[in-house]
Amino acid sequence: MVSDASTPDSSKVSAKSARAGLSGLLKGFAKHPVIVSRVVAAKVKSDPVRVAQAAAETLPPKLRPVVGRFAWPAARQARLVVRKLGMRMVKGPWAEAKEHFDSGRMSEAVAVLQGHTRYPFIKRRAAYYAGELAAIQPNPIPPKAKVIVGERVEGRVLHCVTNALPFTQAGYTVRTHRIVTAQQAAGLDPHVVTSWGWPMMQGHADATPFEEIDGIPYHRLIPGGGDVPFESHGRMIKGAGEVTELVRTLRPQILHAATDHRNGSVALAVRERTGTPMVYEVRGFLEETWASRDPKRVGSQRHVLQRDREAFIMRSADAVVTLAETMAVEIAERGVPREKIFLAPNAVDDSLLTAEYDGATFRSAYGIAPGEVVMGSVSSIVAYEGFATMLSAAALLRDRGTPIRVLLVGDGAERPALLEQVEELGLGDVAILPGRVGPDEALQAQAAIDIFVCPREDLRVCRLVTPLKPVEAMALGKPVVLSDLPALSELVGSDGAGLLVPPGDPEALAEALAGLREDPARRAEMGQAGRAEVAAKRTWSRVAETYRDLYRSLTS
Numbered sequence: 001m002v003s004d005a006s007t008p009d010s011s012k013v014s015a016k017s018a019r020a021g022l023s024g025l026l027k028g029f030a031k032h033p034v035i036v037s038r039v040v041a042a043k044v045k046s047d048p049v050r051v052a053q054a055a056a057e058t059l060p061p062k063l064r065p066v067v068g069r070f071a072w073p074a075a076r077q078a079r080l081v082v083r084k085l086g087m088r089m090v091k092g093p094w095a096e097a098k099e100h101f102d103s104g105r106m107s108e109a110v111a112v113l114q115g116h117t118r119y120p121f122i123k124r125r126a127a128y129y130a131g132e133l134a135a136i137q138p139n140p141i142p143p144k145a146k147v148i149v150g151e152r153v154e155g156r157v158l159h160c161v162t163n164a165l166p167f168t169q170a171g172y173t174v175r176t177h178r179i180v181t182a183q184q185a186a187g188l189d190p191h192v193v194t195s196w197g198w199p200m201m202q203g204h205a206d207a208t209p210f211e212e213i214d215g216i217p218y219h220r221l222i223p224g225g226g227d228v229p230f231e232s233h234g235r236m237i238k239g240a241g242e243v244t245e246l247v248r249t250l251r252p253q254i255l256h257a258a259t260d261h262r263n264g265s266v267a268l269a270v271r272e273r274t275g276t277p278m279v280y281e282v283r284g285f286l287e288e289t290w291a292s293r294d295p296k297r298v299g300s301q302r303h304v305l306q307r308d309r310e311a312f313i314m315r316s317a318d319a320v321v322t323l324a325e326t327m328a329v330e331i332a333e334r335g336v337p338r339e340k341i342f343l344a345p346n347a348v349d350d351s352l353l354t355a356e357y358d359g360a361t362f363r364s365a366y367g368i369a370p371g372e373v374v375m376g377s378v379s380s381i382v383a384y385e386g387f388a389t390m391l392s393a394a395a396l397l398r399d400r401g402t403p404i405r406v407l408l409v410g411d412g413a414e415r416p417a418l419l420e421q422v423e424e425l426g427l428g429d430v431a432i433l434p435g436r437v438g439p440d441e442a443l444q445a446q447a448a449i450d451i452f453v454c455p456r457e458d459l460r461v462c463r464l465v466t467p468l469k470p471v472e473a474m475a476l477g478k479p480v481v482l483s484d485l486p487a488l489s490e491l492v493g494s495d496g497a498g499l500l501v502p503p504g505d506p507e508a509l510a511e512a513l514a515g516l517r518e519d520p521a522r523r524a525e526m527g528q529a530g531r532a533e534v535a536a537k538r539t540w541s542r543v544a545e546t547y548r549d550l551y552r553s554l555t556s
Contacts, residue, residue, distance in 0.1 A: 093112050093113060093115070093116055093122075094113070094122070094125070096112050097109040097110075097112040097113045097125070097126075097129065100112060101129055101132075103294070103296050103297060103300060104291075104296075104297045104300025104301055104302035104303050105300060105301055105302075106129060106132065106133040106301050106302050106305075107133065107301060109129045110126055110129045110130050110133065113125060113126035113129070114126060124230075127231070128230060128231045130231075131229070131230075131231025131232060131233040131234055132231055132232055132233070133305075134233040135231070135232035135233040135236060135261075135262060135265075136261060136302070136305040136306045136308075136309045137305065137309075138309075138312070140233060140236060140237075140265050140309075141236055141237055141240045141265055141266065141268075141269040142237070143269075143272065144240075144241075144244070144269075144273055145273070146272075146273055146274070146275070147244055147247075147248050147273050147274050148248075149247060149248055149251055149274050149275065149276070150251055151251065152251050152252065152253045152555075153189060153250070153251050153252065153253065154189075154253065155187060155188045155189045155253065155551075156188075156189040156190075156191065156250060156251065156252040156253055156254075157183065157188055157189065157190045157191070157252055157253065157254045157255075157256050157547075157551060158191050158192075158193060158243075158246065158247060158250060158252040158254070158255055158256065158276075159176065159179075159180060159190060159191065159192045159193070159256045159257075159258065160193055160195075160243065160255060160256065160257040160258070160263045160266060160267050160270075161173075161176050161192060161193070161194055161195070161257075161258045161263060162194065162195050162198070162258070162260070162262070162263060163194055163195070163198050163199065164176055164177070164192055164194050164218055165177050165213055165218075166213065167198075167199040167202070167204050167207065168199070169439075171380075171468055172258075172283065175283065175346070175468075176192065176258065177213070177214070177216070178347070178349070178540050179344075179540070179543070179544070179547070180192060180216045181214055181215075181216060181540075182540035182541055182543060182544035183544050183547055183548070184215065184216060185541070185544065186541070186544040186545060186547075186548050187548070188544075188547070188548060188551070190216060191216075191217045191218075191219060191250060191252065192216060192217070192218045192219065193218075193219040193220075193221065193243060193246055194218070194219070194220050194221065195221070195235065195239060195262065195263065195266075196221040196223075196235045196236070196238045196239035196242060197221065197222075197223055197228070197229075197235050197238075198220065198221075199220070200220075200222055200223055201223070201228075207220055207222065208220070208222075209221075209222050219246060221238070221239060221242045221243070232262055235262075236262050236265055236266055239262075239266045240265075240266045240269040240270060240273075243266055243267075243270045244269075244270050244273045244274060247270055247274045247276055248274065252276060253276070253277070253551065253555045254276065254277055254278075254279060254551050254554060254555065255267045255270060255271060255276045255277065255278040255279070256278075256279045256281065257278065257279070257280055257281065258281045258283055259280075259281065259282050259283050259284060259286060259310070260286045260306075260310070261306060261309045261310050261313055264280050264310070264313035264317070265309070265313065267280070268313060268316055268317075277318045277554045277555065278317050278318055279317060279318060279319050279320070279321060279550065279551075279554070280313055280314055280317035280319075280320050280321070281320075281321040281322070281344070282310075282314065282320060282321070282322040282323075282327060282331060283322075283323060284323075284461070284464075284465045285307075285310070285327075285330065285461065285464055285465065286306070286310075287302075287303050287306040287307045287310065288460050288461040288464065289461045289465075290302075290303070290306075291303045291460075292384055292459045292460065292461045293383075310334075311334035311335060314331055314334055314335075314336045315334070315335050315336055317340075318340075318554055319340050319341075319342060319550055319553075319554060320336055320340055320341045320342070321341075321342050321343070321344045321546075321547075321550070322341060322342075322343065322344070323343070323344065323345050323346055323465070323466050324343065324345060324465070324466040324487055324490050325343065325490055326463065326464055326465075326466070326486040326487045326490055327464055327465065327466075327487070328341045328343060330464055342546060342550050343546070344543045344546050344547060345466065345471075345537065345538050345543065346466055346467070346468040346471050346538065347471065347534075347538040347539050347540045347542070347543050348471055348472055348475045348534060348538060348539060348540070349539070349540055350539045350540070350541055352472065352475040352476065353475050353531060353534065353535055353539070355443075355476070356447075357443045357444045357446065357447035357476070358444055358447065359444055359445075359446075359447030359448035359449075360448075361444070362441070362444040362445055362447070362448040363448045366407070366432050366434065367432075368405055368407070368432070368448070372403070372404075372405050373403075373404050373405070373450045373451070373517045374404070374405045374406070374407050374448060374449050374450045374451070375390070375394070375404055375405070375406060375407075375449065375450065375451040375452075375453050375481075375513055376390075376405075376406050376407035376408050376409070376449045376451075376452070376453060377390070377407075377408055377409070377410075377449070377452060377453050377454060377469065378409040378410055378442050378445050378446055378449075378469055378472075379408075379409075379410045379454075379467070379469050380410055380411070380412045381408070381410050381411055381412035381413070381414045381415045381418065382412045382413055382414050383413070383414050383457070384456060384457045384459050384461065384462055385414070385454075385455070385456055385457075386455035386456045386457045386483065386503065386504065387408055387414065387418055387455065388414075388417070388418065388421055389455045389457075389503075389504055389505070389506050389509060390406065390408070390453050390455045390509065391406065391418060391421050391422060391425060391427060391431060392421075392425070392506035393455075393506040393507075393509040393510040393513060394406045394425075394427060394430055394431060394510075395425040395426075395427060395506075396506055396507065396510040397510050397513060397514060398427070398430060400510075400514075402514050402517065404430070404513060404517055405430060405431075405432070406427070406430055406431040406432065407432050407445065407448060407449055408431070408432070408433050409433075409434055409435075409436075409437055409442060409445040410435070410436060411435050411436040415433065415435070418433060419433060443472070443476075446469075446472060446473055446476055446478065447476060449473070449478060450478070450479075450523065451478070451479055451480075451481060451513060451516050451517070451523065452469075452470060452473035452474075452478045452479070452480045452481070453480075453481050453482075453509070453513075454467065454469070454470045454480065454481070454482045454483065454488060455481075455482075455483055455501075455503065455509060456482075456483045456485060456488065456503060457483075457503055457504060458483070458485065458503040458504060462483070462485055462487065462488075462503075463485050463486050463487055464486075464487055465487055466487045466488070466490065466491055467488075470482060470488070470491055470498075471491065471534060471538055473530070474491070474492075474497060474498075474527075474530030474531060474533060474534050475530075475531060475534045475535075475538075476527075476531075477527035477528065477530065477531045478527055478530065479497075479498065479499075479516060479522075479523045479526035479527050479530065480492065480497065480498040480499075480526075480530060481498065481499045481500075481501060481509065481512050481513065481516070482498055482499070482500055482501070483500070483501065483502070483503035483504075484500035484501060484502055484503065485503060488500070491533075492530070492533065493529075493533045493537075496525065496526060496529045497526060497529040497530035497532075497533045498526060498530065499512050499516070499526075
């Protein structure tokens with residue numbers, strides 16, 4: 001497999017990120033000694049040796065050798081003691097339980113470890129598996145007495161989300177921020193609260209309980225007194241209690257929870273305790289995304305229970321918001337009346353419709369000549385995006401004497417395999433995969449592309465969920481070529497904004513690209529149609545109007 005310095009293998013990335021998170025916790029000890037001590041204690045329960053390694057890495061370089069003379073032998077000795085006390089005896093059950101859990105057989109994972117809980121580390125792992133299972137069972141959060149909330153603040157909305165800016169940069173967090181800033185501009189009073197323990201549990205020990213970002217209040221449920229749960233169930237119970245207190249203080253008119261089920265379960269519990277109407281925003285079907293990574297997971301206990309839990313939350317909410325009509329159909333099939341489902345699609349800032357980004361400089365930086373036609377994408381690089389099909393189509397075009405360049409910007413688990421495919425197909429002079437870039441550079445890359453391609457695979461999750469990047473490309477006036485899947489065909493409307501091709505078919509994709517390459521006038525017409533489609537339906541200002549009208553209907 002081809003590798004490069006910017007793409008370490010996944011195990012190294014995982015270890016590095018875990019060490020960075022633990023190092024961040026330990027560095028924050030001076031400011032929050034009690035809180036960080038509890039968080040680190042939860043980490044120690046999961047992996048004591050890694051905590052010791054992270055602790056050593058936070059020391060000044062001159063002290064590391066000195067401490068290492070004592071710490072590393074002790075850590076090695078501890079590992080040997082663990083093995084002598086039974087690791088060899090439980091190695092098989094540990095691996096068997098992990099295989100069950102990773103495949104979605106959660107009860108089996110717990111059962112395998114039950115006979116070995118005399119070993120503390122096995123007992124903790126069994127408790128973790130049991131807690132993750134409890135989080136998707138019916139009634140995961142115990143009922144509590146109702147709380148009296150004073151007069152509600154008109155227009156105030158409390159958004160319950162998993163994570164947020166600035167500590168997590170992802171499509172989920174960007175969507176949250178775009179929604180709340182647009183709502184504020186529309187006259188609403190949005191607040192955001194993140195899930196219990198975030199982001200301190202991820203290593204950001206300096207995070208404060210409150211921060212304003214672009215004038216939006218962000219509340220964080222930082223671990224304080226008491227235990228620090230290390231599994232979802234315990235954190236949800238903690239979160240429900242603290243969000244209830246936040247509602248009592250802020251007095252919002254609406255609770256607005258975004259997927260997944262953990263936020264939804266917390267919001268349902270808070271609604272029951274405070275009488276606050278609750279909206280559930282379905283941004284994706286995460287059980288389907290999880291199942292798409294391994295066919296063995298489809299129909300597993302985790303897949304079924306999580307689907308059932310999500311469906312229960314959808315049916316129980318006062319209203320459901322989702323991103324596309326394809327998703328609304330799926331939600332209705334899960335038992336939600338269609339009149340309770342509202343669309344708030346992936347959208348762009350209104351300014352993007354008239355923005356100019358320096359695509360020429362980006363092209364020049366990567367050796368793309370002004371007259372060359374570039375197809376490509378800016379995306380997370382995961383298997384279901386189908387970029388292997390795009391590279392195969394590029395090879396077909398090259399072999400037929402139709403020159404075209406490929407620009408694929410982004411990073412993800414599939415990038416090493418694509419780099420290997422580039423080498424196998426001899427596309428080194430054609431394809432450019434620069435890796436991850438910053439937000440501004442990503443828009444420059446969009447501007448550098450002549451034909452935006454979204455060749456998603458024919459998987460259930462791709463049929464249901466609409467991506468954001470093609471919407472951005474359309475707003476910038478780029479013609480788009482998409483897999484002919486319901487969620488993608490919905491993006492382009494009926495006015496010629498894009499071409500649809502069969503998913504997983506390099507020949508059909510190559511033919512569509514060849515036609516567009518030779519017809520710049522058609523590319524321009526498609527770009528104009530795409531921009532008009534976005535302006536009519538997919539700007540944050542229009543989406544904010546949808547939310548405002550929905551909230552009023554629930555509080556009138």
